[in-house]
Amino acid sequence: MINAKTQNLIWRFLLYAVLILGSAAMLMPFFWMISTALKIESDIFTIPIKWIPSTLYWGNFTRAFEVVPIFHYMFNTFVMALLKIGGEVFVSALVAYGFARYQFRFKNVLFMIMLATMMLPYEVTMIPTFIIWSNLGFADSYVPLVLPAYFGSATFIFFLRMYFETFPRELEESAVIDGARPLGIFIRIFLPLSKAALFTIALWSFMGTWNDLLGQLIYINTPAKYTIQLGLAAFSNMTGETLWGPLMAASFIALIPIICFLLFAQRYFAEGIKMTGIKG
Amino acid sequence: MKRILKSGLAVLVIAVVVLSACSKSAEAACGKGNNHFIFATWAAGEELKEFNAIVDQVNAQADGQYTIETLSIPSDYYIKISTLISSKNAPDFFWMTQELISKYAELGAIADVTEALHASQRYHPDNFYEGVIASAFHDGRYYGIPWIANPIMVYYNKNLFDEAGIPYPSPTDDWTWAEFIETAKALTTVKKDVNNNDYQQYGTVIDGWPNIETFIWAGGGDIIAEDGVEILLDREEALRGLDILDEILSSGITPSYAEVSSLGSNNVWFEKQRAAMFMGGIQDNFEKKISRLPEAEQFEIGYAPMPVGLDGHAYAFDWTASTVMSTACSDNPVALQALMDMTDGFLKWKIASPLKGEVSEVANIDPLKKDALPTIEHSLKIARSANYIPEWNQINNKLWVELYTGMLNKPGEYDYRTNAKEIAEYARGLIAQRK
Amino acid sequence: MNRGRTGFYFILPWLIGLILFTLFPLLAALYIAFTDWSIIGNPVFIGMQNFFEIFRDSMFYQALWVTVKYAIFAVPLTIATAFAVAVLLNNQIKLVAVFRTIYYMPAIVSGVAVAIVFKWVLDPNYGVINSFLAFFHIKGPNWLYDPDWVLPSYLVMALWGASGGLLTYLVGLKDIPRELYESANIDGANVWHKIRYITIPMITPILFYNLIMGLIAAFRKFTDAYILGGAGNEGTFYMVYLYDQAFSFYQMGYATALAWILFVIILTLSIIINVTRKYWVHT
Numbered sequence: 001m002i003n004a005k006t007q008n009l010i011w012r013f014l015l016y017a018v019l020i021l022g023s024a025a026m027l028m029p030f031f032w033m034i035s036t037a038l039k040i041e042s043d044i045f046t047i048p049i050k051w052i053p054s055t056l057y058w059g060n061f062t063r064a065f066e067v068v069p070i071f072h073y074m075f076n077t078f079v080m081a082l083l084k085i086g087g088e089v090f091v092s093a094l095v096a097y098g099f100a101r102y103q104f105r106f107k108n109v110l111f112m113i114m115l116a117t118m119m120l121p122y123e124v125t126m127i128p129t130f131i132i133w134s135n136l137g138f139a140d141s142y143v144p145l146v147l148p149a150y151f152g153s154a155t156f157i158f159f160l161r162m163y164f165e166t167f168p169r170e171l172e173e174s175a176v177i178d179g180a181r182p183l184g185i186f187i188r189i190f191l192p193l194s195k196a197a198l199f200t201i202a203l204w205s206f207m208g209t210w211n212d213l214l215g216q217l218i219y220i221n222t223p224a225k226y227t228i229q230l231g232l233a234a235f236s237n238m239t240g241e242t243l244w245g246p247l248m249a250a251s252f253i254a255l256i257p258i259i260c261f262l263l264f265a266q267r268y269f270a271e272g273i274k275m276t277g278i279k280g
Numbered sequence: 281m282k283r284i285l286k287s288g289l290a291v292l293v294i295a296v297v298v299l300s301a302c303s304k305s306a307e308a309a310c311g312k313g314n315n316h317f318i319f320a321t322w323a324a325g326e327e328l329k330e331f332n333a334i335v336d337q338v339n340a341q342a343d344g345q346y347t348i349e350t351l352s353i354p355s356d357y358y359i360k361i362s363t364l365i366s367s368k369n370a371p372d373f374f375w376m377t378q379e380l381i382s383k384y385a386e387l388g389a390i391a392d393v394t395e396a397l398h399a400s401q402r403y404h405p406d407n408f409y410e411g412v413i414a415s416a417f418h419d420g421r422y423y424g425i426p427w428i429a430n431p432i433m434v435y436y437n438k439n440l441f442d443e444a445g446i447p448y449p450s451p452t453d454d455w456t457w458a459e460f461i462e463t464a465k466a467l468t469t470v471k472k473d474v475n476n477n478d479y480q481q482y483g484t485v486i487d488g489w490p491n492i493e494t495f496i497w498a499g500g501g502d503i504i505a506e507d508g509v510e511i512l513l514d515r516e517e518a519l520r521g522l523d524i525l526d527e528i529l530s531s532g533i534t535p536s537y538a539e540v541s542s543l544g545s546n547n548v549w550f551e552k553q554r555a556a557m558f559m560g561g562i563q564d565n566f567e568k569k570i571s572r573l574p575e576a577e578q579f580e581i582g583y584a585p586m587p588v589g590l591d592g593h594a595y596a597f598d599w600t601a602s603t604v605m606s607t608a609c610s611d612n613p614v615a616l617q618a619l620m621d622m623t624d625g626f627l628k629w630k631i632a633s634p635l636k637g638e639v640s641e642v643a644n645i646d647p648l649k650k651d652a653l654p655t656i657e658h659s660l661k662i663a664r665s666a667n668y669i670p671e672w673n674q675i676n677n678k679l680w681v682e683l684y685t686g687m688l689n690k691p692g693e694y695d696y697r698t699n700a701k702e703i704a705e706y707a708r709g710l711i712a713q714r715k
Numbered sequence: 716m717n718r719g720r721t722g723f724y725f726i727l728p729w730l731i732g733l734i735l736f737t738l739f740p741l742l743a744a745l746y747i748a749f750t751d752w753s754i755i756g757n758p759v760f761i762g763m764q765n766f767f768e769i770f771r772d773s774m775f776y777q778a779l780w781v782t783v784k785y786a787i788f789a790v791p792l793t794i795a796t797a798f799a800v801a802v803l804l805n806n807q808i809k810l811v812a813v814f815r816t817i818y819y820m821p822a823i824v825s826g827v828a829v830a831i832v833f834k835w836v837l838d839p840n841y842g843v844i845n846s847f848l849a850f851f852h853i854k855g856p857n858w859l860y861d862p863d864w865v866l867p868s869y870l871v872m873a874l875w876g877a878s879g880g881l882l883t884y885l886v887g888l889k890d891i892p893r894e895l896y897e898s899a900n901i902d903g904a905n906v907w908h909k910i911r912y913i914t915i916p917m918i919t920p921i922l923f924y925n926l927i928m929g930l931i932a933a934f935r936k937f938t939d940a941y942i943l944g945g946a947g948n949e950g951t952f953y954m955v956y957l958y959d960q961a962f963s964f965y966q967m968g969y970a971t972a973l974a975w976i977l978f979v980i981i982l983t984l985s986i987i988i989n990v991t992r993k994y995w996v997h998t
Contacts, residue, residue, distance in 0.1 A: 046543075047840075049835075066326070095728060098724070101722070110730070114733075115985060117737055123974070124974040125737075150728075152732060157729060162920035186725075196889060200883065214359070238322040263813075266812035359962050384755060
C-alpha cells in the first residue's frame with residue numbers, strides 16, 4: 001500500500017510531466033519561429049523539415065532592420081500603448097465597479113447594451129467611424145485609436161465586473177460605517193485588492209495596441225508614425241512573396257516586450273489576502 | 281447641476297454629428313491644393329525605398345510644377361483605398377491590379393484617361409502590347425496606365441533535362457500542351473538524394489498556379505467573352521481546357537495539392553530541383569536565388585514560351601498593374617502630366633515595360649535575365665489578360681473555391697464539367713442583375 | 716445603500732463614450748444593411764432586399780453551419796482546457812511564473828502568425844502532428860485539405876490557443892481562501908470534490924465571463940480562417956464569408972445585413988445564458 005507521501009510524490013511527478021509536455025506543445029510554434037529566423041533562405045523550406053538550422057545565420061536579423069526601422073516602430077507602438085493603458089484600465093475598473101456593486105435604473109439593460117457592442121463585427125462600423133474621424137480632421141493620427149480608450153472598453157468592463165462581484169458585501173459595509181465615500185472605497189479598497197485582475201486588463205490593453213493591424217492601418221498614413229504591425233506587414237508584398245527569415249526575426253523581436261510584460265505581471269498572481277480577516 | 285451636465289452632453293453630441301455631416305457633403309478635391317498630389321502604392325519596406333527614389337527624381341524634374349507625395353499602404357491595400365474613397369479623401373493616383381479596374385471604373389471612382397493616352401506620344405494605346413493594355417480597358421474606354429507587364433513563361437532545369445536525355449524546348453518556337461505534358465511525364469522519375477534516400481522528382485508543379493484561365497485558354501475557350509456580357513465558361517472549348525488540367529493533375533506529373541505546401545510555395549519545388557519545369561512570371565527572380573545557392577545545388581535555367589492550345593494559339597497569362605487616377609483629377613492636365621512622368625520612372629524599374637520595343641531594358645534592370653530575352657519578348661507578344669468585368673471577383677472566387685480546389689483535391693474524380701456549368705449559370709445571374 | 720444614482724455616475728464615462736464613438740457608426744451600420752453599397756459608390760436604399768437574398772443564399776447557411784459546428788465544440792473545449800490548466804498552475808510548484816508565462820504565450824501572438832505556423836504544423840506530409848503520428852506508424856489525415864478534417868484542424872488550433880483564458884481563471888482562483896481547502900482536506904475530500912464543491916462555485920462569475928466571451932469569439936472567428944480556408948468550403952466561417960462580401964465583392968450592404976443577423980444570433984444566445992445566470996453564478 002503506497003503511503004501518502006509517495007502518493008504525493010507521484011502526483012507531483014505526473015503534474016510536472018504533464019506541464020512540461022504541454023509546455024513543449026505551447027512553445028513549439030515559437031521554436032519554429034526562432035529556428036526559421038536563424039536559417040539561411042534555402043534551409044527554411046526543406047523536405048524533410050530541418051528543425052535545427054545547419055548554421056546560426058544572423059543575417060535575417062540584420063536584413064529585418066534594413067527592411068523597416070523596427071525599433072522606431074516599436075517605440076511608436078509603446079507610446080500609443082502607454083497613452084491608452086492608464087485611461088483604459090482605470091476607467092474600465094470604474095465602470096465595472098458601478099455595474100458590480102450598485103443598483104440603478106436601467107442597469108441590466110445598459111449592461112446588455114454594453115455586451116451587445118461586442119457582438120457586432122467591427123468591419124461594418126469601421127468605415128462610418130473612419131468617415132466621422134476623417135471629417136473631424138483626424139485622418140493621419142493616433143487620436144481615433146487612443147481617445148476611445150479613456151471611456152473604458154467593454155471586454156475589460158465585463159471581466160472586471162464579474163471579478164468585483166466575487167468580493168463580499170461586508171467590504172463596503174465596514175468602510176461606509178467608517179465614513180468612506182463611494183469613490184474612496186473604490187480607490188482605496190477595491191483597486192489594491194484587484195492587482196492581478198488589473199494587471200490582466202493592463203496586459204490585454206497592451207496586447208491590443210501591440211497586435212492591432214487593421215485599425216492602425218486605416219488611421220495612420222505617415223511612415224514615421226507607423227506601429228510595429230505595420231512594419232511587419234512590409235515583409236510580405238501584394239503578390240504574396242514573403243521574406244520568411246527576416247519576417248520571423250522581426251516577429252520574434254516584436255514579441256519580446258509582451259513576454260517581458262507577462263513575466264513581470266506574474267508577481268501579482270500570488271495568493272491574495274482579500275478573504276481573510278472578514279468573519280461573517 | 282445634473283441637468284446642465286446632461287444638456288451639455290447633448291449639445292456636444294449634436295455638434296459632433298453636425299460637423300461630420302457637413303464636411304461629408306464637401307466634394308473630393310484633386311490634390312492638396314497647388315498641384316500637391318498623393319500617390320498611393322502597396323510598396324513597403326525595401327520596395328518603398330526604391331519607389332520613393334523615383335518620386336524624388338520625378339519631383340526634382342518637375343521643378344515646382346507639381347509635387348508628388350507617397351502614401352504607402354503595406355497591408356490590406358484595397359480596404360484602405362476604398363475607405364479613403366468613401367470618405368472623399370481618395371488618393372490622386374494609386375496602383376491597381378487588373379481585376380478591379382472595371383469595378384472601380386463602373387462605380388465612377390477612377391478617371392477615364394482615354395483622351396490623354398491618345399494624345400500622348402509614348403503612351404498611345406497602340407504602343408502597348410495588346411494583352412496588357414486590355415487590362416485597363418472597360419466599356420470602350422481606358423482607365424489607367426499599365427506600368428508593368430509580367431506574362432508567364434516556362435522555366436526549366438537544363439541539368440534535369442540532360443540527365444533524362446530530353447532535348448530542350450525552343451525558346452521561341454511554339455510547342456503544344458500535349459508536348460509539354462509528354463515532356464513532364466519523361467521528367468517524372470524517382471531520384472536519390474545526398475543521403476541515398478529515394479525522392480520523387482516531378483515534371484512540373486500545378487497547385488492552383490497557373491490560374492484556371494491558363495487552362496481554359498489552352499482549350500481554346502474563355503470564361504467571359506470580350507463583350508463583357510456573354511459567359512463562355514460552359515462552352516465546349518472551355519471544358520476541353522479543363523480536361524487538359526484534369527489530365528495533368530491525374531497523371532502524376534505534379535505533386536499533389538496537399539504536398540505542395542510542404543515546401544512552402546510552389547516555386548521552391550523548382551528551386552530545389554524537385555520539379556523540372558515551372559510556369560512563372562518573367563519577373564520571377566529564379567536566376568538571383570539560384571546564384572545564391574551553394575555551388576552543388578545550382579543548376580542552369582532554360583526558357584520556353586507557354587504551350588500552344590487547341591485553337592492553335594499560345595497564351596501567356598499576364599499580371600499587370602496600372603496606375604489609375606481619382607475622378608476628382610479628371611480635368612487637371614498637370615495631374616495627367618504627373619501621372620505620365622511617374623510611369624516613365626516605373627518603366628525603368630521593373631520587369632518588364634508594357635510598351636512594345638522596350639524589351640532590352642530588361643537586361644539593364646536585371647543582367648541575370650539576359651539569356652531569357654528572346655522568350656520574354658515572345659511572351660510579351662502572346663500576353664493575355666482575362667476579360668475583367670465588375671462581377672469578376674465573385675465569379676473568380678467560385679472558380680477557385682469550388683472548381684479549381686475541387687479538381688486539385690480529387691484529381692480524376694471531381695465532376696468539373698457540371699461545376700463549370702453551375703458557375704456559368706451563377707455568372708449569368710450576376711450579369712442579369714446589372715442595372 | 717447601493718441604490719440611487721451613485722452607480723450611474725460610475726458608469727457614466729462608458730455611457731458618454733458609447734454616445735460619442737459608437738452610437739452614430741451603429742446607426743449608420745443599421746441604415747447600410749438596408750442599402751446596396753459598394754463602399755466606393757453611393758448607398759442606394761433597397762429595403763429588405765439584402766435579407767431576402769441572404770435567406771435564399773446557400774453559402775449563408777453553409778457558413779453559418781460551419782461556424783455553429785465549430786462553436787459547439789470549441790467553446791466547451793477551450794473553457795475546460797483553460798480552467799484545467801489554471802487549476803494545475805494554481806499550485807505551489809517551482810518556476811510557476813515561467814510555466815504560467817509559457818502557457819499564456821499562445822494568446823500573445825497575432826492571428827496571422829498563428830495561421831502561418833499552423834499551416835506548417837498541420838501539413839499532411841511533413842507537419843509536426845503527422846510526423847509525430849508517423850512515428851507510431853499511423854498515417855495522419857490531410858487536415859485542411861480534407862473536408863472531413865477541416866473542423867478538427869481548427870479545433871486543434873483552438874486547443875493550442877485555449878490556455879489564453881488562463882489568466883482570467885488564475886485571477887479568480889488565487890482569491891479562494893486556503894482555509895476552505897484545508898477544512899475540506901480535514902473532512903476527507905479528494906481532489907475532484909474540492910474542485911467541484913469549492914473551486915468551481917467560487918469561479919462561476921469568471922466562467923460566466925469566459926462563456927459569453929468564448930461564444931462571441933467563436934462566432935466571430937476570422938483571422939486564421941481567412942488565411943487558411945479549408946477544403947470544400949468547410950473552412951468558410953461566417954466572418955470569412957462576410958469579409959469577402961464586404962471587401963472582395965464590394966457588397967457592403969449585404970455584408971452589413973449579414974453582420975446584423977450574426978449580431979441577433981449572438982445576442983439571443985447571450986440573453987439566454989444571462990437569464991440562467993442566477994441559477995449557477997455564485998456571487
